[in-house]
Amino acid sequence: MRGNVFIVGLGLIGGSLALTIKKQHPDVIIHGYDVNEEEMNKAIILKIIDKKAESFQQGAEIADLIILSTPVLVTEKLMVQLANLQLKENVLITDTGSTKKTIVDKAKVLTEKGIQFIGGHPMAGSHKSGVTAAKEQLFENAFYIFTPNSSQKTEQINTLKEWLSGTKARFMELTAEDHDEMTGILSHLPHVIASSLVEQAKEAEENYPLLSRLAAGGFRDITRIASSDPTMWASISLLNRDVLVRLLKQWIGKMNHITDLIQEENFDELYAFFQEAKVFRDELPVHSTGVIHSFYDLFIDIPDYPGIISEITGYLAEEKISITNIRILETREDVYGVLRISFQNEQDRSLAKECLEKRTTYDLFIQ
Ligand SMILES: NC(=O)C1=CN([C@@H]2O[C@H](COP(=O)(O)OP(=O)(O)OC[C@H]3O[C@@H](n4cnc5c(N)ncnc54)[C@H](O)[C@@H]3O)[C@@H](O)[C@H]2O)C=CC1
Ligand SMILES: O=C(O)C(=O)Cc1ccc(O)cc1
Numbered sequence: 001m002r003g004n005v006f007i008v009g010l011g012l013i014g015g016s017l018a019l020t021i022k023k024q025h026p027d028v029i030i031h032g033y034d035v036n037e038e039e040m041n042k043a044i045i046l047k048i049i050d051k052k053a054e055s056f057q058q059g060a061e062i063a064d065l066i067i068l069s070t071p072v073l074v075t076e077k078l079m080v081q082l083a084n085l086q087l088k089e090n091v092l093i094t095d096t097g098s099t100k101k102t103i104v105d106k107a108k109v110l111t112e113k114g115i116q117f118i119g120g121h122p123m124a125g126s127h128k129s130g131v132t133a134a135k136e137q138l139f140e141n142a143f144y145i146f147t148p149n150s151s152q153k154t155e156q157i158n159t160l161k162e163w164l165s166g167t168k169a170r171f172m173e174l175t176a177e178d179h180d181e182m183t184g185i186l187s188h189l190p191h192v193i194a195s196s197l198v199e200q201a202k203e204a205e206e207n208y209p210l211l212s213r214l215a216a217g218g219f220r221d222i223t224r225i226a227s228s229d230p231t232m233w234a235s236i237s238l239l240n241r242d243v244l245v246r247l248l249k250q251w252i253g254k255m256n257h258i259t260d261l262i263q264e265e266n267f268d269e270l271y272a273f274f275q276e277a278k279v280f281r282d283e284l285p286v287h288s289t290g291v292i293h294s295f296y297d298l299f300i301d302i303p304d305y306p307g308i309i310s311e312i313t314g315y316l317a318e319e320k321i322s323i324t325n326i327r328i329l330e331t332r333e334d335v336y337g338v339l340r341i342s343f344q345n346e347q348d349r350s351l352a353k354e355c356l357e358k359r360t361t362y363d364l365f366i367q
Contacts, residue, residue, distance in 0.1 A: 001025040001163055003064035006053065008078060010034040010043045012125060013096045014069030015134025017167070018048045023136060024166025031059045034131075043131045060085050065092050065163050072097040073235040076106045079117070083109040094120040094160055098183060098232075099239040100147045100176035111149070118160050119147035119176060121183070122169060127227040135324075137168075137344050144169035147176040184243035189251060191233055192244070194226040221367070296343040298352055301363040312339065312356065319355045321348055 005021055007014045010032045018030050032049035033056055034040045043049045053059025060066055060082055068075045075095050082093065093110060097103050100119045107117040124142030126133065144167060148157050161171055174182075201219070205211045237244055261269050302308050309326070316323060325342035343349040353364055 002027050004029050004031055004062050005065045005067070005163070006031045006033070006059040006063035007049065007067045007069060008033050008056065008059070009068065009070035009074070010036075010039045010049065010131045011069065012129050012131075012133045012138075013122065014067065015043060015046075015048045015131040016136065016138040017067055017069065017096070017122070017164070018043070019134060019136040020139065020166035020168075021163060022050075025163070031063065033059045039131050046131065046134075048131060048134055056081065057085055060087060062088070063091055064088060065160075066094070068093070068095040068097075071229075071232050071235040072099050072103065072239045075103060076239075079103070079106050080109055083113055083115070087115060091115065092156065092160055092163075093117045096120055096122055097239075098187065098236045100145075100179045102239050104147050104149060104176040107149070111151070116152070116156050118152060118157060120160070120164075121145045121147075121179065122167065123183075124169070127225050129229040129232065135344075139167035139169040140345055142167075142169050144171050145179055146171065146173050147179055148173060180240050180243050184240055184247050188236055188240055188244050189247045191225050191228065192237065192248065193251070194223045195233075198223050198226045296346055296349040297367065298341050298343065298349050298356075299365045299367065300339045300341065300356065301365075302339050303362075309339065312341075312360070315355055315359050316341075316352055319351065321352050321355065323348075323352075 002025070005018075005028050007018050007030060010018070011034075014032070014034075018032065021028065022030055029051060030049045031051045031053045032040060032043050033053040034043070040049075040052045044052060056078070066082070066087075068078055070078060075097050079093075079095075093115065094117070095103055097119075098121060100121060104119045107119065110117045122139045122142060122144045124139050144164065146157060146160070157173070164171075197219070201211060201215065258270075258273065260266075261273070300312065302312070309328075313323070313326065322344065323341050324344055325340075327340050328338070341352065343352060349366070353366070356362065356364055
């Protein structure tokens with residue numbers, strides 16, 4: 001592909017898409033725009049974009065492809081602005097927002113003027129934000145959902161898929177309604193719950209100052225996503241509010257029921273509740289990279305002795321397996337610690353697992 005790609009919102013998602021598009025289509029010029037001047041400058045320094053647009057209008061008017069990767073409430077406003085600009089005749093516009101129904105509805109302001117808009121949502125990411133977190137492999141193997149309207153031609157969708165082929169994502173088409181219902185269940189509701197668990201712990205810390213230090217294991221796993229950007233999540237909660245409010249009421253109903261079971265000391269029904277959840281959770285596909293999975297992490301139960309980390313990284317280095325991050329997750333009361341090593345992709349993680357299985361006796365696991 002050739003031409004000008006204009007990316008608005010140079011954060012984790014905009015930056016990562018810029019990298020994948022440039023890699024796949026080296027002849028294109030990637031123009032970037034962000035209200036935060038610092039993010040734009042970082043994007044240039046890190047070679048994530050080729051040029052800073054002089055303004056939203058200037059970047060939009062020369063573009064063949066426009067990608068809106070801003071918080072969803074902002075995206076809707078930018079769509080209205082785009083409808084009033086002199087865009088190229090065949091420009092294709094897409095977004096990356098985590099909600100789709102209201103955005104696709106808003107697209108009428110564009111389609112009425114003959115401008116093509118196809119809603120998009122790369123369902124991979126992380127709790128990190130900003131252009132410095134951008135990476136080329138972010139979307140590899142993840143689902144990338146499109147929510148075209150009924151009048152959109154296959155040719156336009158195929159053109160968008162071609163632009164985005166460097167993501168190596170698995171493209172899927174859904175209605176905006178189905179998209180918002182499923183992401184509500186898998187992503188938006190869990191985010192609200194994760195943040196509320198953290199809030200509850202924060203309030204309890206006044207009486208139990210040791211609480212933060214003890215927060216490990218399960219609590220950390222279930223609340224990781226509470227570290228995500230608050231502007232992004234407040235916007236998502238408002239735009240998917242009908243679905244989210246319904247899901248929250250359903251969840252509160254379930255929690256009331258569980259509360260009753262606990263109060264009644266009803267072991268059998270509590271057992272059934274935990275058992276059903278375990279069976280469904282255990283059967284979720286492990287290697288998929290939907291909303292549920294976003295990292296290529298390998299966890300290693302290591303003995304706590306000096307030199308252990310260099311021993312492990314040494315084995316990986318000898319087999320030329322690169323790592324992107326390394327962290328001791330928790331120091332437990334017993335002898336073992338858990339080392340988490342992150343890799344760029346599934347292949348590197350499998351090679352690492354094989355390498356360490358061969359060379360060590362430590363327990364390895366993938367979440
Ligand atoms: N973070 C994630 O894991 C995922 C996020 N998304 C969606 O992608 C979009 C972008 O998310 P992230 O990249 O994570 O956010 P981010 O916070 O890393 O980046 C968003 C960028 O938009 C910029 N921005 C805000 N208002 C603007 C405006 N009026 N004009 C130009 N730039 C503006 C911000 O300064 C920021 O640099 C959101 O709609 C989000 O719902 C989709 C999939 C995953
Ligand atoms: O960090 C995680 O696990 C996420 O859930 C990332 C994420 C955030 C928003 C999306 O719309 C899709 C993926």
